[in-house]
Amino acid sequence: QLIDERPGQTLIGDKNYFGREFEQQLAELDIRLLRPARKGEAERAGSQLFKPLRQVIESINETFKGQLDLERHRGRTPAGVAVRVLQRILALTAAIWHNDHTGQPIMRALTAYDH
Structure with missing residues (x-):
């Protein structure tokens, strides 16, 4: 319901919010994930925040x-x-x-x- 009423939500999490399947589910729900990069990952969008x-x-x-x-x-x-x-x-x-x-x-x- 929250997603339906307010599309384009941003979820801010720590580096343990990761995984291809997890991020795919969020993308399907039109939720943008902001989190720090894990070791070995490229810099992610929004990391300066x-x-x-x-x-x-x-x-x-x-x-x-x-x-x-x-x-x-x-x-x-x-x-x-x-x-x-x-x-x-x-x-x-x-x-x-x-x-x-x-x-x-x-x-x-x-x-x-x-x-």
């Missing part, structure tokens, strides 16, 4: 684990975990918005609100 993209992803993960304390979420059910994760993301989003609109020098810091 991976280093900066990885830095962004690692930064976001560190924010979630560090500032938002998501490794100790205390959710007992999948729904409980989802609620706790989403409420923390919403809190960070609100803090970024507030910091941006009040001219704060650091956008992503929640330190001022940690009481």
